[in-house]
Structure formats: structure tokens, C-alpha cells
Amino acid sequence: xxxxxxxxxxxxxxxxxxxxxxxxxxxxxxxxxxxxxxxxxxxxxxxxxxxxxxxxxxxxxxxxxxxxxxxxxxxxxxxxxxxxxxxxxxxxxxxxxxxxxxxxxxxxxxxxxxxxxxxxxxxxxxxxxxxxxxxxxxxxxxxxxxxxxxxxxxxxxxxxxxxxxxxxxxxxxxxxxxxxxxxxxxxxxxxxxxxxxxxxxxxxxxxxxxxxxxxxxxxxxxxxxxxxxxxxxxxxxxxxxxxxxxxxxxxxxxxxxxxxxxxxxxxxxxxxxxxxxxxxxxxxxxxxxxxxxxxxxxxxxxxxxxxxxxxxxxxxxxxxxxxxxxxxxxxxxxxxxxxx
Amino acid sequence: xxxxxxxxxxxxxxxxxxxxxxxxxxxxxxxxxxxxxxxxxxxxxxxxxxxxxxxxxxxxxxxxxxxxxxxxxxxxxxxxxxxxxxxxxxxxxxxxxxxxxxxxxxxxxxxxxxxxxxxxxxxxxxxxxxxxxxxxxxxxxxxxxxxxxxxxxxxxxxxxxxxxxxxxxxxxxxxxxxxxxxxxxxxxxxxxxxxxxxxxxxxxxxxxxxxxxxxxxxxxxxxxxxxxxxxxxxxxxxxxxxxxxxxxxxxxxxxxxxxxxxxxxxxxxxxxxxxxxxxxxxxxxxxxxxxxxxxxxxxxxxxxxxxxxxxxxxxxxxxxxxxxxxxxxxxxxxxxxxxxxxxxxxxxxxxxxxxxxxxxxxxxxxxxxxxxxxxxxxxxxxxxxxxxxxxxxxxxxxxxxxxxxxxxxxxxxxxxxxxxxxxxxxxxxxxxxxxxxxxxxxxxxxxxxxxxxxxxxxxxxxxxxxxxxxxxxxxxxxxxxxxxxxxxxxxxxxxxxxxxxxxxxxxxxx
Ligand SMILES: Nc1ncnc2c1ncn2[C@@H]1O[C@H](COP(=O)(O)OP(=O)(O)OP(=O)(O)O)[C@@H](O)[C@H]1O
Ligand SMILES: [Mg+2]
Numbered sequence: 001x002x003x004x005x006x007x008x009x010x011x012x013x014x015x016x017x018x019x020x021x022x023x024x025x026x027x028x029x030x031x032x033x034x035x036x037x038x039x040x041x042x043x044x045x046x047x048x049x050x051x052x053x054x055x056x057x058x059x060x061x062x063x064x065x066x067x068x069x070x071x072x073x074x075x076x077x078x079x080x081x082x083x084x085x086x087x088x089x090x091x092x093x094x095x096x097x098x099x100x101x102x103x104x105x106x107x108x109x110x111x112x113x114x115x116x117x118x119x120x121x122x123x124x125x126x127x128x129x130x131x132x133x134x135x136x137x138x139x140x141x142x143x144x145x146x147x148x149x150x151x152x153x154x155x156x157x158x159x160x161x162x163x164x165x166x167x168x169x170x171x172x173x174x175x176x177x178x179x180x181x182x183x184x185x186x187x188x189x190x191x192x193x194x195x196x197x198x199x200x201x202x203x204x205x206x207x208x209x210x211x212x213x214x215x216x217x218x219x220x221x222x223x224x225x226x227x228x229x230x231x232x233x234x235x236x237x238x239x240x241x242x243x244x245x246x247x248x249x250x251x252x253x254x255x256x257x258x259x260x261x262x263x264x265x266x267x268x269x270x271x272x273x274x275x276x277x278x279x280x281x282x283x284x285x286x287x288x289x290x291x292x293x294x295x296x297x298x299x300x301x302x303x304x305x306x307x308x309x310x311x312x313x314x315x316x317x318x319x320x321x322x323x324x325x326x327x328x329x330x331x332x333x334x335x336x337x338x339x340x
Numbered sequence: 341x342x343x344x345x346x347x348x349x350x351x352x353x354x355x356x357x358x359x360x361x362x363x364x365x366x367x368x369x370x371x372x373x374x375x376x377x378x379x380x381x382x383x384x385x386x387x388x389x390x391x392x393x394x395x396x397x398x399x400x401x402x403x404x405x406x407x408x409x410x411x412x413x414x415x416x417x418x419x420x421x422x423x424x425x426x427x428x429x430x431x432x433x434x435x436x437x438x439x440x441x442x443x444x445x446x447x448x449x450x451x452x453x454x455x456x457x458x459x460x461x462x463x464x465x466x467x468x469x470x471x472x473x474x475x476x477x478x479x480x481x482x483x484x485x486x487x488x489x490x491x492x493x494x495x496x497x498x499x500x501x502x503x504x505x506x507x508x509x510x511x512x513x514x515x516x517x518x519x520x521x522x523x524x525x526x527x528x529x530x531x532x533x534x535x536x537x538x539x540x541x542x543x544x545x546x547x548x549x550x551x552x553x554x555x556x557x558x559x560x561x562x563x564x565x566x567x568x569x570x571x572x573x574x575x576x577x578x579x580x581x582x583x584x585x586x587x588x589x590x591x592x593x594x595x596x597x598x599x600x601x602x603x604x605x606x607x608x609x610x611x612x613x614x615x616x617x618x619x620x621x622x623x624x625x626x627x628x629x630x631x632x633x634x635x636x637x638x639x640x641x642x643x644x645x646x647x648x649x650x651x652x653x654x655x656x657x658x659x660x661x662x663x664x665x666x667x668x669x670x671x672x673x674x675x676x677x678x679x680x681x682x683x684x685x686x687x688x689x690x691x692x693x694x695x696x697x698x699x700x701x702x703x704x705x706x707x708x709x710x711x712x713x714x715x716x717x718x719x720x721x722x723x724x725x726x727x728x729x730x731x732x733x734x735x736x737x738x739x740x741x742x743x744x745x746x747x748x749x750x751x752x753x754x755x756x757x758x759x760x761x762x763x764x765x766x767x768x769x770x771x772x773x774x775x776x777x778x779x780x781x782x783x784x785x786x787x788x789x790x791x792x793x794x795x796x797x798x799x800x801x802x803x804x805x806x807x808x809x810x811x812x813x814x815x816x817x818x819x820x821x822x823x824x825x826x827x828x829x830x831x832x833x834x835x836x837x838x839x840x841x842x843x844x845x846x847x848x849x850x
Contacts, residue, residue, distance in 0.1 A: 198709055214675040
């Protein structure tokens with residue numbers, strides 16, 4: 001397949017990832033321990049799941065910066081429901097509830113983007129702020145901590161897919177990785193093999209052309225933002241399960257990291273391009289970078305600088321790559337009122 | 341006469357694709373030099389090399405301009421020396437006015453403050469020179485492609501042009517406008533401006549060109565001097581395609597059946613000016629197996645009519661009734677129109693036709709993904725087979741169907757658009773300038789495809805500004821003017837003259 005060729009964006013991130021891993025591993029051989037690798041995967045799973053939603057929105061030609069607030073809302077509401085009322089009482093239902101809350105919020109985004117035809121950045125900035133404000137102002141500011149966390153969430157967070165005793169302690173592969181992998185597989189199948197998936201690429205590639213071949217633009221917009229919301233909800237609850245606490249202030253500022261990861265993975269902020277493998281690699285690379293910055297003792301503020309630089313750099317790389325493929329980026333007239 | 345330009349042994353590669361191989365082109369001062377060749381022969385690429393779109397270093401070979409070897413790094417370099425290119429796809433900014441477009445990069449004025457009066461005055465002068473009667477303040481979206489072309493030329497004239505490059509300038513123009521544009525080139529020649537003219541319309545080429553260079557598969561085949569020998573179109577065609585073409589239009593015996601599509605009292609208002617009727621209560625029908633042409637000048641409302649029928653893609657306040665096979669149908673949305681069996685092949689492929697960032701394969705199947713999928717899951721192998729099939733049938737010149745469609749030559753993009761709609765399996769196919777920018781050989785193939793579709797009982801509607809095309813292809817020709825049908829001719833009675841007369845009778849467009 002052409003897209004998986006050596007010059008594809010995925011191959012680029014993969015190469016950088018390998019080089020980064022080798023460099024870090026050489027500096028600190030402990031890096032290669034199973035415990036550490038599994039730990040990285042575990043910490044990548046939450047933002048990785050969110051990234052899949054953002055990927056879908058970017059491909060469809062939109063952008064979403066509301067998902068951290070949606071994730072926090074879905075997480076906090078479902079955890080509070082379980083903690084205060086003992087409802088829905090089962091971890092599967094809790095995930096459904098969180099996904100549902102995210103989905104509803106995502107639909108609100110879709111409504112404004114398609115129905116009112118507002119610019120996605122403005123819409124999602126707004127809905128994100130509204131949801132976060134509502135959460136803190138109306139629902140509450142208290143952190144649900146370990147003691148009050150619903151037991152099923154804690155139990156779920158402790159589940160592992162694989163585990164064995166190594167010299168220095170237990171090595172575990174968290175169930176969170178499975179959640180991420182399942183979501184990734186689902187989104188990959190959707191994008192790669194289905195008609196709506198193709199529609200999302202078409203919509204982001206050239207909205208007018210997509211309309212002209214009869215794609216249901218409203219349906220696709222709903223799909224993109226709804227899916228992003230639902231995935232954010234799932235990721236939010238997943239985080240609570242892993243962290244054994246739920247705070248309504250969680251995920252603030254995470255949009256930068258997640259967008260950086262998705263763009264790093266080759267998705268275009270102008271729409272029409274991007275893939276799940278690329279996004280997964282982008283997330284892993286970003287987690288790796290963040291982790292090593294922490295290990296190196298780089299202060300948080302400077303970590304932000306690095307992530308911000310990565311976002312701009314990766315976006316520039318994608319843009320340059322595309323320009324290389326085509327001659328001058330000419331601005332042509334969408335001559336609706338052409339001849340005849 | 342001295343050579344103003346000498347391009348030697350130009351080789352240009354795009355990754356594994358060699359678009360140009362040792363191409364040589366010389367242009368004399370004050371001549372009109374035509375560049376012809378099949379779709380994908382490398383004409384546009386050569387001009388992009390010349391104009392600095394592809395900078396020195398990205399190709400091999402040498403360019404001597406005005407007696408000096410040049411290494412152009414960008415368009416700015418070439419424009420400074422008076423080489424102005426007007427690309428195949430126009431590059432005007434739609435919402436800006438004519439004047440603003442003309443003086444976009446270097447408006448008259450001082451200290452960064454634009455002198456509006458000077459802009460206005462100079463625009464008026466330039467528009468007069470190119471014979472365009474429009475107010476400088478008109479937004480470019482509000483004028484048709486043909487006039488946009490003239491704006492581009494006015495823009496070129498606003499710079500000190502010495503070598504004007506026109507990449508298929510007349511592709512979207514009707515004959516009258518084309519003739520006016522070519523006369524303009526002749527006028528420029530008298531003023532010492534050289535032009536390079538790329539065109540698939542060989543009659544134009546032989547009419548105005550002093551010399552003609554033929555490209556084939558990225559190589560120079562020959563440069564013929566029209567002033568030494570009279571050049572026949574057939575000779576050029578033979579050079580271009582390396583085989584004989586007996587006739588321009590395939591023979592066709594129509595088998596016309598029942599009426600398949602009809603509209604009645606169809607009216608459309610302008611999208612931005614409610615109340616201004618673009619299509620005025622027209623009736624129209626096409627029968628199975630019939631090829632109906634719609635002739636008319638630019639702005640007559642042909643495209644607007646077709647697009648409004650196709651799921652209200654154009655206009656507002658669309659009124660009228662539509663029938664498929666005698667039964668009323670609702671064509672309010674594009675999916676409904678497609679479901680009813682309509683397909684509309686757009687004339688503006690860059691914007692409404694193709695997703696340029698996607699490969700050929702995905703573009704071909706886009707309008708009929710149902711045809712390559714089962715319960716919404718796309719079958720990759722089927723899709724590949726379909727795309728490969730169309731690639732072969734339409735002779736799309738590409739490295740593979742995985743090639744990005746934005747990298748195809750203009751004519752080959754048009755073939756992809758056409759493939760897409762053919763694959764949607766319509767009952768009624770509306771083709772808006774289907775052979776615009778397509779070379780003679782490929783045109784013949786497209787005519788053949790159209791005939792085959794008609795033979796299979798489809799209704800075909802062809803909108804074209806090329807009169808010979810309508811006459812050679814259609815069983816019936818309807819003439820449109822100012823939003824209404826003003827004449828209708830059967831194949832037997834139709835002639836260029838009669839059609840022109842019927843167009844003129846209704847008075848000319850302003
Ligand atoms: N950026 C690119 N990347 C890859 N291939 C390219 C690129 N640009 C052009 N080509 C290839 O180079 C060849 C020549 O293209 P070019 O646009 O010069 O043709 P042309 O003679 O202008 O044809 P047309 O009459 O259809 O406009 C084509 O086969 C095209 O696919
Ligand atoms: Mg070309």
C-alpha cells in the first residue's frame with residue numbers, strides 16, 4: 001500500500017520513535033524493562049483514546065479542543081453517580097454512561113458546527129468552557145478520592161492483561177491498554193474500510209466535492225464530533241479507574257498534548273489526512289518525550305514549551321510534505337457562477 | 341529573428357515519474373509559439389519549469405532567456421523579467437474584486453498605502469485593452485470563467501510582460517470569446533510580446549501560431565514552422581498521438597426510445613440576488629438512447645440549469661417539476677438526485693469534481709461506494725479492480741491508481757471525474773464541458789463512451805461551448821439564451837450557422 005510506504009508520515013514517526021527509544025534506552029538501560037514499557041503504554045492509554053476521537057474530527061476537516069472538558073464531565077458525572085447513588089453499579093454500564101455523556105456533548109458540537117455553521121475552533125472552545133464551568137459551578141468542585149471511589153472502578157483499574165513477578169516487583173500490563181487498543185481497532189476499521197469512513201476523508205479533503213457526490217454532510221459531522229465526544233467520555237472514566245480518583249479539574253490543558261500527538265502522527269489540520277497507526281505512534285512518541293523530560297528533571301513549564309514546539313513543528317512538517325507533492329498552493333476561484 | 345527563450349535538454353522527474361525528458365524549446369522574440377501534445381505529455385510541467393514554479397535545481401537542463409543563462413528560483417524571479425504564466429487552473433481570489441485581483445501583489449501607491457484611484461483608473465485601462473466590459477469593483481466570483489480568463493490576462497499586462505504563457509486559456513471559452521482572446525495575442529505580437537500558447541483546440545493553434553512544438557510522452561517530437569509550410573491539423577495530430585485518427589467523431593446510429601427525464605416550468609433564482617431569475621420557467625426532456633446538446637453563450641444559464649436540477653446544487657428558490665420515466669421525482673438534494681438516476685459531471689473539476697489530496701482509486705469510486713462495498717464495508721480489491729478498469733478504459737495516464745489526483749495532468753483529472761460519474765451508473769448523465777482540456781485522441785474515446793452509454797439506453801445531456809462537438813455528437817441540440825431555451829434542432833437540421841443565429845436572435849449578453 002502506498003500509504004505505508006517509506007515516505008509516509010507513519011514511517012516517519014515510527015523512525016523517530018525508534019531512534020528516541022534507542023537513545024533513551026542507551027542513556028538508561030532500565031528503560032527497556034517490561035515494567036517500564038508497560039507503564040508507558042498504560043499512561044498513554046487515556047490520551048491515546050482521546051486522540052482517536054480528535055483524529056476523526058481532524059480528518060473530517062474540523063478541530064476539537066473541547067474534549068478534555070467533555071472527558072472530565074463524563075468522568076466526574078459517572079463517578080459521582082456511582083459514588084453518591086450506587087448507580088449504574090457495574091463497570092460496563094459506567095463506561096456506557098460516560099460514553100453517552102460524551103456523545104451527547106459531542107452532538108452539541110456537531111449541532112453548532114453543521115446546523116449553525118460556526119467555525120469548529122470557536123464552537124469547541126466555547127462548549128469546552130461552558131461544560132467545564134458548569135461542572136465546577138453546578139456539579140461540584142470536590143475531588144472524589146480513593147475512599148469514595150466506587151469499588152468497581154478501582155477494581156477495574158487494577159485488572160491486568162498480563163502479569164508476572166520480576167526481580168524488583170510485579171510486571172503488569174494494565175487493562176487500560178486493552179481499552180485503548182479496542183478503540184483504536186474500531187476507529188481504524190471505520191476509517192479504513194467503511195463508506196462513512198471514506199466520507200469523513202472526503203469531507204475533510206474537499207467538502208464541496210463530498211457534497212456533490214451525495215455524502216450526507218450532516219451525518220458525517222455528527223459521526224465525527226459524536227465519536228470524539230464518546231471516546232473522550234470513555235477516556236475520562238478510564239483515567240479515573242487508573243488514578244483511583246475523579247477530579248472535575250482533570251485534563252486541563254490536555255488538548256495541546258493530544259493535538260500535538262495526532263498531528264505528529266501525520267494528520268493534517270486542514271482535514272482529509274491522517275490514520276490510526278500514525279496517531280497511535282504519535283501518542284507513544286509524545287508520552288515518551290514527556291516521560292523522559294520528567295526523568296531529566298525538566299520543569300513542567302518547559303515541558304509545555306517542548307510540546308508546543310512539537311505541535312508546530314509536526315504541523316509544519318505535514319504542510320511541507322504536502323506542498324512538496326503539489327506545485328504552488330494556488331488559491332483558485334470556486335466559480336459557482338461559471339459559464340454556460 | 342532572435343530567440344528570446346532557449347530551453348535545452350530539460351529533464352524533470354517527480355520521484356519515479358519522468359515528466360520531461362531532454363525537452364528542447366526555443367521561442368523567438370515576437371512570435372506566438374504553440375505547445376501541443378496529449379494529456380500528460382508534459383506541457384504544463386515544462387511551463388512550470390520555465391516560470392520558476394519548479395525552481396532551478398529541481399530539474400536538469402538549461403534555460404537561456406534574453407541572451408543569458410538563468411536559474412530561476414521562484415515565480416518572482418521570472419515575473420521580474422517579464423515572463424508571466426497564466427495557469428491551467430486560474431488563480432484568482434474569488435471574493436476580491438477584479439481590480440484587487442489585478443493589483444494583488446503590487447498595487448500602485450506609496451508607503452504601503454494603496455492608491456485606490458490609480459487602481460481604478462489602471463484597471464479600467466487594462467480591461468479596455470483586453471476587451472472586458474465589467475466594472476473594476478465586481479467580485480471575481482460574479483463573472484464567468486471566460487471573463488476570469490481575461491482578468492488573468494489583464495493582470496499579466498499590469499506587469500511588464502515580455503513572454504506570456506497561457507496554459508489552455510480557451511479551454512473554457514466559447515468560440516467567440518476564444519477568437520477574441522486569440523486576436524489579443526496577435527495584437528500583443530505586433531507589440532513585440534511573445535506568447536507560448538498551450539491548447540488542445542488545434543484549429544486555434546493553426547490559426548494563430550507562428551511555430552508549433554509537439555510534445556509526446558515528455559519528449560519533444562518536432563517543432564514545425566507555420567510560416568514556411570502550411571500546417572494541417574491532421575499532421576499535428578499524427579505527431580501528437582503517433583497514429584492516424586480517421587475522424588474526430590465516431591459513427592453512431594442512435595436508437596431512441598421512451599422519454600426518461602423531463603422537467604417542466606423550471607425556474608432558478610440567482611443565489612446571491614433573490615428575484616433575479618437565472619433560469620426562466622424552462623421545459624426540457626431527454627429520451628433513452630438520446631444525446632441532447634445544450635448550446636449557448638457563456639452566462640446563458642446552462643450550467644446553472646444543470647446544477648439546479650442536480651439536487652439544487654446551484655441557485656435558490658428553485659421551482660418546477662421533474663419526472664423520471666414519466667413519474668414525478670423529488671430532486672431536492674444531491675443524494676435524492678443520484679438515487680433518482682442523475683449524474684452531473686462538473687465543468688469545474690478543481691473545485692467541485694475531485695478530492696485532489698486523494699488517489700485516483702478513491703476518487704473514481706467516490707460517487708458509488710455502494711458499488712464496491714457490502715453493508716458499508718469497502719472491498720479494497722473490488723475498488724482497485726474498478727479503478728484499474730476505468731484507468732484502462734479512459735486511458736488515464738498515471739503511475740498507478742494510487743497516484744494522488746492532484747498530481748495528474750489537467751486532462752487526466754478530467755478523465756477521473758468522468759470515470760467517477762460513469763461508475764455511479766446513472767440513467768441520465770449530464771456532462772458539462774466533458775472534453776474541456778482533453779486531447780484529440782482522448783476526446784474520440786470519450787465520444788465513444790458517450791455513444792455506448794446512449795446505446796445502453798441512458799439519456800445523455802451534453803453542455804458544450806464547442807459547436808463542432810455538439811454537431812458531431814448530439815442527436816438533438818437545444819439552444820439556451822438568457823435562462824430560456826430559444827431554439828431546438830434535430831441532428832439533420834442543425835448547423836453551426838443556424839445555432840449561432842438562434843443564439844443571436846435573442847440579443848447578445850452584455
Ligand atoms: N507533482 C507531480 N507529481 C507526480 N507526477 C506529476 C506531478 N506533476 C505532473 N506529473 C506527471 O507529469 C506528467 C505531465 O503532466 P503535465 O501536467 O505537464 O501534462 P500536460 O501535458 O499539461 O497535460 P494536459 O493536457 O492534460 O494538461 C503527467 O503524467 C503527470 O501525471
Ligand atoms: Mg496541462
